[in-house]
Amino acid sequence: MSRIKLLPDSVANQIAAGEVVNRPASVVKELMENAVDAGAKTITVNFRDGGRDLIQIKDDGCGMSPQDARMAFERHATSKISSVDDIYALSTFGFRGEALASIAAVSQVEMHTRREDAELGTRINIDGGAYAGQRPVATPKGTQIWIRNLFYNLPARKKFLDKGSTEANHIITEFQRVALAHPEIAFRLWRDDAPVYDLPAGSLHQRVVGIAGKGSAAKFLEVGVTTSLVRISGFTGRPQAARQRCREQFLFVNGRFFRSPFFHKAIVQAYEKLIPQTVQPPYFLYLEIDPEEIDVNVHPQKTEVKFSNASAVWQIINAAVRETLAKSGAVPMMDFDSEERLEIPVLGRGDDYPPTLREPAVVRDRGYNPFTMYDVESPGGEVVERCAAALGEDYGSQVYGASEFEYISSESDASQDIFAARGDEPKAFSAPLNIGEGYAAALYGGVFVAIDLRRAREAVLFDRFVAMLSGGRSATQQLLFPERMALSADDGHLLRDHTAEFSALGFDIREAGEHAFEIHGTPADMPPEALDEVVYGVLDELRDGVFDGDETRTRRLAAVMARTGAGTSTGAARLSPAEVKALLEALAATANPSFTPQGKPVMAGIPIDEIRNRLK
Ligand code: ADP
Ligand code: MG
Secondary structure (H helix, E strand, C coil): CCCCCCCCHHHHHHHHHHHHCCCHHHHHHHHHHHHHHCCCCEEEEEEEHHHCCEEEEEECCCCCCHHHHHHCCCCCCCCCCCCHHHHHHCCCCCCCCCHHHHHHHCCEEEEEEECCCCCCEEEEEEECCEEEEEEEECCCCEEEEEEECCCCCCHHHHHCCCCHHHHHHHHHHHHHHHHHHCCCCEEEEEECCEEEEEECCCCHHHHHHHHHCHHHHHHEEEEEEECCCEEEEEEEECHHHCECCCCCEEEEECCEEECCHHHHHHHHHCCCCCCCCCCECCEEEEEEECHHHEEECCCCCCCCEEECCHHHHHHHHHHHHHHHHHHCCCCCCCCHHHHHHCCCCCCCCCCCCCCCCCCCCCCCCCCCCCCHHHCCCCHHHHHHHHHHHHHCCCHHHCCCCCCCCCCCCCCCCHHHCCCCCCCCCCCCECCCEEEECCEEEEEECCEEEEEEHHHHHHHHHHHHHHHHHHCCCCCEEEEEEEEEEECCHHHHHHHHHCHHHHHHCCCEEEECCCCEEEEEEEECCCCHHHHHHHHHHHHHHHHCCCCCCCHHHHHHHHHHHHHHHCCCHHHHHCCCHHHHHHHHHHHHCCCCCCECCCCCECEEEEEHHHHHHHCC
C-alpha cells in the first residue's frame, strides 16, 4: 500500500489558510481588496470582538452571478488572471485566487451578492470550507459577506489570537492602509456597533486628514516630485507634528501599502536637525513606478517590495521630503554646533571634560513661551498658588535631600551631584543672572552654577505632578476657551477608555463628536500651549499599558507630563529676570533640584573653594 496520501481538500485549504489568514485583520484586508477590485464606490466594514465574532464587508461593486459566487470559494478561482503573463503585468499584487477559499476554510461564511443586470441575488453559505447551501435572495447590487467565528475549527490557532482590542487595532490599521490607497472610494468602519471612520470619497488630502483626525489638516505639507524613475506624491508632517512612537507612517507603491525600513530612513533623515531623535514625523507617501522596476512578492501576507533601483529611489524620497520642508520654511531654529559654547567643568569629573551640559537642545519653536506661568503678574502665577493650596501644603516647605535616584535611569549617577554631599541644610539660589541661550548663572549652596532653565522647569513640573498624582488630588485649571482636539480613531478610543485616568491627572475632557474632544481644563501648572503634546504623550504611555497607580508608573507619567510641559530651550532663553528668579525658587524647593526625571543634570558648577584654588 502506498504510504503517500493525498490530503483531503478541506485539510489542504486549512493549511493554506494559515498563509493567507493569520489574524482577523488579514481577512479584512483581503475582503476590502476584493471589494475595491469589484469597482465599489462605497465599502463598509463592520467587526465585533476584534473580528473573532464577526467580520462583515459590504460593497456596491459589480457583484457575482450565482455560478461565480460558488466558484469564488474554490481554490485558485479568480477572475483576475487567466495566464501566467497576467501575474507579471499586474501593477498591483496579491491576486492568486485563494483568499475566499482560505477564509472559508476556517470560518462560517455567508455571502449575498447580485449583479446589476440580475433581478435577484444569490445567498451562499460555507461552513469550515464545506458548501452549506445556496438560494436566491433579494439584495442590493454588489456583495455583502459575513465571516463568523474565525478559526472555530482550529482551536489551537484561535488560542493564539490576541485580546480583542489588539486584534481590533490590527484591523483598524489594515482598514487605514486600504482606505489611504483609495481616496476615490468612500469607506466606513464600524467597531462593535460604534462608528470609527466615515470617509467620503474625495481628494488625497481629505483622506489623509480623515484618517489622521480632523484637527490634523494644518499638520501636513504636500510632497510632489516627478523623475524619470519614480513619481512621489502625498503628505509629510510638519516638524511640530512629530511624535514619539508615531504610527501614522504609510508608504504606498503603485496603489498598495508596503513596508520599508529603508525608505523610512530616507524620510526621517530629511528631518535631521528639525526634530529630536526621539520623535518621528507622520507621513503618507505614494510612489508610482514602472512595475518592471519592482519585484512584488505575491505572498498575500508580505508587504515588502523589492526595488531594483532602491538607492536611487532612496535619494529621491529624501530629496523630495527635504525640499518640501525647506519650502515650508521649516529650518533649524538654532545652529546645533553652537551648543557646546558653554563649557563649565564639573567638579570631580575632570577626566570627563567638557561636562554634560549638552543636549540637542532646540528643536522646534511653537512660538509660545511655556514659562509664562512664572510671570508673577500673569494669571498663571495664581495657578501655582491655587495648585499649592489644593495640595494643602506649601511647596517651599517640602523636604530637601530626599533621594529620587531610584527612579532615574542609568544615565544618571548620584556622584555627579556635587551638591548632594554638601550637607542637608536647605539651599537657595542667589539672585540669578540670565546668561542667555537658556542658561542662568547663580550661587547655590556655595557653588557657582550654571542652570539649564528648560531642565529646571522640567524638574519643577515633575515634582508637582508626582505630588498631585500620588496625593490622588489633582488640581485643574479651567481653560477660558475649551480647546478642541480631533483625534485619530484609535487615539479616540484610547482616550475614551481612559477618561478616568485623565481626570485623575487633572484634565477636564468632554467628548464632542466622533473622536473629537473638548478640553475644558488641564492639570494646574501645565502650560496650556503644551496641551496637544501632553495628551499625546499620555496616550502613548497608556497604549503601553502604563497606569495602574503603581508608584514607578505614576512617576513615569509625571515625567512625560513634565518633559512635554517644560517646553523648549528657546522658550527658556526668553525668560525675564523675574521669571528666572521664580523658576529657581521653585527649583530649590523640589526634592531633587539636580536632575530631571530622565537623569539629565539640571545644573553644573564650580564650588567657591575650587575657584579660590584656581585663582591662587
Ligand atoms: P482573487 O481576489 O485573488 O481573484 P479571491 O479568492 O479573493 O481571489 O476572490 C475570488 C474571485 O471572487 C475574484 O477573482 C472575484 O471574481 C470574485 N470576488 C470576490 N469578492 C468579490 C466582490 N466583493 N465582488 C465581486 N466579485 C468578487
Ligand atoms: Mg482577492
